[in-house]
Amino acid sequence: MNLDEKYRAWKERPTPLNVPPDFAGEVMRRVHREAEQRQAQWNWPGVLEFFQRNVSFQYAALAVAAIAGLSRLWLIFFAILKP
Amino acid sequence: MPEDSDIVKRVLNGDVDSFRILVERYQRPVLSMIRRLIWDSHRCEEIGQDVFVTAFQKLSTFDPARSKFSTWLFTIARNMSINALKKKAPIPVEHLPEILDSRNPSDEFSDKEFFAQLDQTLKALPGKLRRAFIFAEFEQMPYEEIARIEGAPLGTVKSRINRARTQIYAAMKHMKGDLT
Numbered sequence: 001m002n003l004d005e006k007y008r009a010w011k012e013r014p015t016p017l018n019v020p021p022d023f024a025g026e027v028m029r030r031v032h033r034e035a036e037q038r039q040a041q042w043n044w045p046g047v048l049e050f051f052q053r054n055v056s057f058q059y060a061a062l063a064v065a066a067i068a069g070l071s072r073l074w075l076i077f078f079a080i081l082k083p
Numbered sequence: 084m085p086e087d088s089d090i091v092k093r094v095l096n097g098d099v100d101s102f103r104i105l106v107e108r109y110q111r112p113v114l115s116m117i118r119r120l121i122w123d124s125h126r127c128e129e130i131g132q133d134v135f136v137t138a139f140q141k142l143s144t145f146d147p148a149r150s151k152f153s154t155w156l157f158t159i160a161r162n163m164s165i166n167a168l169k170k171k172a173p174i175p176v177e178h179l180p181e182i183l184d185s186r187n188p189s190d191e192f193s194d195k196e197f198f199a200q201l202d203q204t205l206k207a208l209p210g211k212l213r214r215a216f217i218f219a220e221f222e223q224m225p226y227e228e229i230a231r232i233e234g235a236p237l238g239t240v241k242s243r244i245n246r247a248r249t250q251i252y253a254a255m256k257h258m259k260g261d262l263t
Contacts, residue, residue: 003252003255003256006194006197006255007251007252007255009194009198010197010198010201011220011221013198015115015118015119017111017114017115017118019110019111019114020128023106023110023114023128023131023132024103024106024107024110026132027103027106027110027132027135027136028100028102028103028106030132030136031099031102031135031136031139032099034136034139034140035099035139
């Protein structure tokens with residue numbers, strides 16, 4: 001054999017590759033675990049997007065924040081004046 | 084047979100089981116490519132699984148307008164193989180892939196020796212040259228796809244393949260005197 005033939009024989013030689021019989025099954029088990037974990041986790045970008053889109057939710061959050069702030073003011077007010 | 088991009092859409096819409104079609108479609112080429120890149124059949128399966136799980140995790144980042152699914156998947160396989168190579172120690176010679184030789188028994192020894200030396204020459208090439216050569220010569224990928232996987236210009240990839248070929252031919256000429 002000349003060099004070209006040897007080179008071709010090297011390049012084209014069959015190399016054994018056994019795909020394990022349950023390779024896809026094992027991958028899918030890991031993929032399902034991954035998908036379940038993802039569902040269980042808080043999706044923060046999704047929460048922010050929901051907040052950004054929902055105007056009534058924004059008003060509600062603002063009202064809660066205002067009430068919380070005012071209640072603190074009342075505490076300070078009562079602490080100073082001691083009525 | 085459904086297109087890859089249709090299956091990707093189905094998976095992204097919550098049909099996780101459809102991902103199995105992609106795994107079964109690409110398991111052989113992905114494992115073959117990893118095996119050639121890392122020269123270790125024992126770790127090839129483990130890395131192959133990681134490649135598909137990573138692909139599932141990052142599936143929303145796949146853009147069919149930019150590349151084929153196979154190119155995107157092979158890019159993940161390429162990157163994970165490079166990371167695996169960085170972590171591991173040099174491979175002992177006895178762990179090199181076994182060669183199935185169907186030629187004349189009288190030529191067997193010299194050919195095996197010759198192939199083993201060529202394997203060593205290929206392994207000794209710089210990573211960029213070796214990968215380009217493996218993708219082109221063993222995996223039979225088009226140059227454009229190799230350029231996308233490697234993230235390099237087409238001309239650079241062609242040059243790398245040519246340089247790798249030249250070096251392998253030079254090594255063959257050097258060996259010829261010893262083996263014949």
